[in-house]
Structure formats: C-alpha cells, structure tokens
Amino acid sequence: MTVDELRALVIECAGESVVREAEAVDQVQTHTVLANLVADWNAGKDFDPGVYDFLLGRIVLRDDDSPRQFGMLKQQAVSELQAIVIRTWLTDMSRGVAATVCKALAGLGYGAHISKKGFALAPLDITEAWNNLHPDEPPLDIVWG
Structure with a gap:
C-alpha cells in the first residue's frame, strides 16, 4: 500500500473533506500520519x-487482509486526520471561549454538537481535547443543562 492509496481509501470512507481539512491545517503532519499507517x-x-492485546498495547501481526482489517485501517486514518484539525482548532482557544462553547452546547441537551466537514464534536469531546491540550490550566468541566 502507498500513501496515495490510503488517502484514496480515506476519501472513499469519510469523504474528501476530511483529508482536505487536515491538509489545510498541516500538510506535513497529514502526510506523516498517513505514511506511518502505511508503514x-x-x-x-x-x-x-x-482485547488483551489492545489493552496491553501489544503490536500483533494480522493473519490476512480482510475487509475488517481494511475498515479498521480506514477508521484509524480518519480519526487521526480529524485529530489534527481538532488539535489545531483547540490549541489557540482560550479557556473562556472553550467553556462558553461547551456550556452553550450542553445547554441544548443530549446530542448537541458542532459539525465540521466530516466529523462532529460533542461538548465532552471538546472538553476532553481542550483539557489534554492545556494541562497547565484548570480543567474544563461540563455542566449539563
């Protein structure tokens, strides 16, 4: 498999916007993520x-190139590309802005989210990512309305 082939699989799976958004944010990191997955x-x-291999972090060799394996590869690629976009968006966001966004979404009730070309962020996703990206600041908490 090549990076271009994996890129095409991601586009087939999640749409071109996922790849374009990640490339627009950080083309080098996007290529690195895809290259690492291809390797x-x-x-x-x-x-x-x-389950035990996953929980223990063991790297296991696959038995075959089944459709399930391809599906898991595509899913991991999509998740990692989306993470590039989310990290970039939330890195520069102040605690006050993040808290306001989360409070507004939580106030709308269960299922409220921000949708961004190819993925959705619920208040818990935003809070978790923001807290991970800003470990030196007081953590955000979600108060459901």
Whole structure:
C-alpha cells in the first residue's frame, strides 16, 4: 500500500473533506500520519487486535487482509486526520471561549454538537481535547443543562 492509496481509501470512507481539512491545517503532519499507517500496514500490523492485546498495547501481526482489517485501517486514518484539525482548532482557544462553547452546547441537551466537514464534536469531546491540550490550566468541566 502507498500513501496515495490510503488517502484514496480515506476519501472513499469519510469523504474528501476530511483529508482536505487536515491538509489545510498541516500538510506535513497529514502526510506523516498517513505514511506511518502505511508503514504499519505494510509491516503486517493487525488493525483489529484482540482485547488483551489492545489493552496491553501489544503490536500483533494480522493473519490476512480482510475487509475488517481494511475498515479498521480506514477508521484509524480518519480519526487521526480529524485529530489534527481538532488539535489545531483547540490549541489557540482560550479557556473562556472553550467553556462558553461547551456550556452553550450542553445547554441544548443530549446530542448537541458542532459539525465540521466530516466529523462532529460533542461538548465532552471538546472538553476532553481542550483539557489534554492545556494541562497547565484548570480543567474544563461540563455542566449539563
């Protein structure tokens, strides 16, 4: 597999906007993420490890190139590309702005989210990501309305 082939699989799976958004934010990081996943795939990494392997962080080699394995590879690629966009958006966001966004969404009730070309962020997603990106600041908490 090549980076271009994985890029095409992501587009097939989640749409071109996921790849374009990540590339617009950080083209080098986007290529690195895809290249690392391709290297893992070509080395035979199992993208659907057993529960104990997953929990223990063990790298396991896959038995075959099943549709499930391809699906897990595509899912991981989409998640990592979306993470690039989310990190960039939330890194520069102040605690006050993040708290206001989360409070407004939480006030709308269960299922409220921000949708951004190819993915959605619920208040818990925003809070968790913001807290991880700003470890030196008091953590955000969600108060559901």
